[in-house]
Amino acid sequence: MRSNRATKGTGAAIDANPIYLKPFSGELKARRHHGDAKLQVPAKLDLYSKPNFETYSRFIRNLRDMAKYNERIILCFRHTHRITAAAALRLLAEVESLQTSHEKLSFGCSIPPKRRGKYKNSDRVIEAVLQQIGFFTLIGQPERAPIKQVDITRWKQSSGSLADGSLAAGLLNSLPTSISKKSKAHLYKGAIEAMANSVDHAYPQNDSEHPERKWWMLVGTTSDKITLLVCDLGVGIPVTLPMKHPESLLKSIFQRFGILGNADADLIHASTFIKRSRTNQTHRGKGGADIRSITEHFPTALLSIRSNRGCYVVAGPQREGSMADGYKEIPDTDGREWSASYNGSIFGTLIEWTVSLKELEK
Structure with a gap:
């Protein structure tokens, strides 16, 4: 010992x-x-x-x-x-x-x-x-x-310390062949953006606890839906957002989209409107917009982002059902967006998309 x-x-x-x-x-x-x-x-x-x-x-x-x-x-x-x-x-x-x-x-x-x-x-x-x-x-x-x-054997997991598109593509290629190429492309954009955010932004410089700046990813398939998850153990979106982006940009996003607070959930919400990552790499998309866009392309999709002590959830326009206790509906979102604040942290960030298999096959 x-x-x-x-x-x-x-x-x-x-x-x-x-x-x-x-x-x-x-x-x-x-x-x-x-x-x-x-x-x-x-x-x-x-x-x-x-x-x-x-x-x-x-x-x-x-x-x-x-x-x-x-x-x-x-x-x-x-x-x-x-x-x-x-x-x-x-x-x-x-x-x-x-x-x-x-x-x-x-x-x-x-x-x-x-x-x-x-x-x-x-x-x-x-x-x-x-x-x-x-x-x-x-x-x-x-x-x-x-x-x-049956459902669990369809879970596929990977991890890495680079925003390697081949790793994301490899997991997505394990999905049912009935899923269209266009649908896989939408999932790929969200996944690669989340992976790249983990590598580029989640971890502070010279982080001795996480020297590899790693992300973890899981794709799961059931009889009627696909779940895609990307996780990192960085300092969290509520910490990195104000560090990485000008105060004027964040202020304009808060004002435009009616984000009133500054809790972790509010900062996560704001991050989904950051249109382009600071890296400007050619293989990258439109930043938080790519992460959010899956709910726009697939009407019943659900996106959940948990980071530190907050959670932000947005649903596609045709998503039915209600959220669990502890989530508050965000005003003026047509009942499509919710947030939650916790007495405890997830110590990092976890992004999750859930999409109907029928919609992915279109």
């Missing part, structure tokens, strides 16, 4: 081999298991509802604190019965980043057992998701036989 003493501030000391600094929440238990630090994963790995997002944020904070003082962490999925693609990708990114920044750190995990009752695990869904996104390979834990979950 590492040294049994660690300093906090000047002259202060923390007890020998602490597991975590603060027990942020009762549902996030941490203890020692055969000498390893063990952290219980939330029952619902989900970023969509406000309570689940805030629990997830506390979980990430605990995980980061544990990584500072322990050489091996066991993630206990025993009570986890829900996991979404967005939460799975964000967890994969976090664990990979921690392994990179803490050379001696290693991970293990315990998976949910088969059980009866309200939350059955007869299909081993949690294990199937972790297997499909490469989580077991990342932490070096042997896998059991492949689990065939």
Whole structure:
């Protein structure tokens, strides 16, 4: 194990081999298991509802604190019965980043057992998701036989530290052949812009924790829709937007589109109207406009951008349904745009598009 003493501030000391600094929440238990630090994963790995997002944020904070003082962490999925693609990708990114920044750190995990009752695990869904996104390979834990979950086996994941169009194209080419070339081109523009923003803007210069300036991407296909996700662990849009763009430009966007506040969600909202990236590279598109444009090309599409403590959501003009509790409808948007503010951070940015398969086939 590492040294049994660690300093906090000047002259202060923390007890020998602490597991975590603060027990942020009762549902996030941490203890020692055969000498390893063990952290219980939330029952619902989900970023969509406000309570689940805030629990997830506390979980990430605990995980980061544990990584500072322990050489091996066991993630206990025993009570986890829900996991979404967005939460799975964000967890994969976090664990990979921690392994990179803490050379001696290693991970293990315990998976949910088969059980009866309200939350059955007869299909081993949690294990199937972790297997499909490469989580077991990342932490070096042997896998059991492949689990065939039709929707989950259609998830494809990649990552990189360059705005490499071939990587985005490779994932998009795994989509059903029924999807038109024009539709793939629209998805490609949004994905490549999100990847490039991660590389060019998300991370500060000389970032020792994230020297690779990395992004993570996932494409998922179900029987009726496509989900595309791009994630980074940078400082977040609310931090980079005012640093990278003139105050006069941001002021004009706020005034033109009636953005009244300066919370994280408001800054994310404003970022979708930045028409051209500062890099002006030839393979790049129109900045935030490319990210937003998918909801204009596909009438029932949904775009969600979560960054730090805020979320902005915009739907296509024919999208039906309502948002979860905790989201506020943005005035004068015809019921198509929402925002949310959280008591916790996602520690980076996660962009998600959901598009109907029928619309993509046109």
